[in-house]
Amino acid sequence: MHVGGVDKFAGLWDPEPGWLNTASYGLPPRPAWEALQAVLSDWRVGATSWEPWDESTTRSRESFARMVGADVRDVFVGSTVSAALVPIAAALPDGAKVLTDDVEFTSNVFPWKVHEDRGIEVVGVPGDQLVASIRPGVDLVAVSAVQSSTGVVLDLPAVVAASKEIGALVVIDASQALGWLPLTVDGVDALIAHTYKWLMSPRGATLGYLSPRLQERCRPMAAGWYAGQDVHGSYYGTRMDLADGARRFDQSPAWFCFVGAAPALELVEEIGIETINRHNVDLANEFRAGLGLPPSISAIVSTNLPGAEDAFAAAGIRAAVRDGKLRASFHIYSTRADVHQALTALKPLLNS
Incomplete structure (x- = not known):
């Protein structure tokens, strides 16, 4: 499920679930992919x-x-x-x-x-x-x-x-x-x-x-x-x-x-950057809340959580580690299911 009014555009992407790494590279929408092909x-x-x-x-x-x-x-x-x-x-x-x-x-x-x-x-x-x-x-x-x-x-x-x-x-x-x-x-x-x-x-x-x-x-x-x-x-x-x-x-x-x-x-x-902003930041803040972090105005979440990289890898979630910290980034093709999958993978670390 998407948030922030982007539902009608969701079908333009085909992400494998668990892609939380747009800060490394973004996934092409179908019109861009087809034009390139x-x-x-x-x-x-x-x-x-x-x-x-x-x-x-x-x-x-x-x-x-x-x-x-x-x-x-x-x-x-x-x-x-x-x-x-x-x-x-x-x-x-x-x-x-x-x-x-x-x-x-x-x-x-x-x-x-x-x-x-x-x-x-x-x-x-x-x-x-x-x-x-x-x-x-x-x-x-x-x-x-x-x-x-x-x-x-x-x-x-x-x-x-x-x-x-x-x-x-x-x-x-x-x-x-x-x-x-x-x-x-x-x-x-x-x-x-x-x-x-x-x-x-x-x-x-x-x-x-x-x-x-x-x-x-x-x-x-x-x-x-x-x-x-x-x-x-x-x-x-x-x-x-x-x-x-x-x-x-x-x-x-x-x-x-x-x-x-x-x-x-x-x-x-066409979608509107304001609309994308609301969607991305809402998901990022949902992820932050699950980690016990305060809300932010960023679509990128960076946190020091030992073991997170291995936990994500085991769960098939693709994020990044930058400057020793886990970095997860949320964009228009990200969903609440991605957030929940990520938090489920990290839950054992949060409770330890």
Whole structure:
């Protein structure tokens, strides 16, 4: 049984019972799966050119823009979060200070740290101290909207307000948030999300927002034919005419990844992120209550319960262990039956 008003969409997924690991990767809805199978069949026999496949890149870009309240001209496509951060990191002046969470996923840490040889300083603080640590001297705040290891949801308005006071840039990794947590780019300089988790797409389709002021500061370090103003006129030669707006930061897309991404993103829009949020958080809180934990606003539950990993494995439940803690994540295809199955598996540990 589902909760949160998603019943009419439940038949679009075919999860094996006990999948509680969307924070590792999401399961494709049937429209995305079928679209991908169709183009793979075409690819196998050479039935078409690549241009129809690439229409999915445009659809994905437009869907992402609508989700986060961005102008589509400020949205770029790529392959990974870390690669998307390269031009931003390269634009930081020598000696700049980057503030992050001390458990931040390294795709939003290493792109800054590789510039330590020119004085870039990366400082990690506990998440509950992040906002208070946004003080003069910080040039850029790089943090996840939802932490991968703990599931903690960032107070994004507070981060934006504190950063605005000192003129610091705000760069958000939304990979563990977009698809279930309502987000907008208001006050943010960059918001980047890989789509293979909560947006339930093939790995290799990343989308990002760059504010106009940040676009002006950055050099398109990965510019290629796809970043050209006229894509089809940018195949050969030494003349370069890059696209206006964020499209000049495009990386040439992995076509099939975006073929799967476009219908998945559009389905998330159709269902509504608010609806998905209610469903996910309700299930996560039901699981939390069964563990004796207080309620939360996150779809990810992280807890230190010795023996949980083995208990889940024995019961056929797929979750994850991150930073030594059990991590269970609940998405639109998760059900109350999944919650009860998980709690039943853990019951002997809770009573010991």
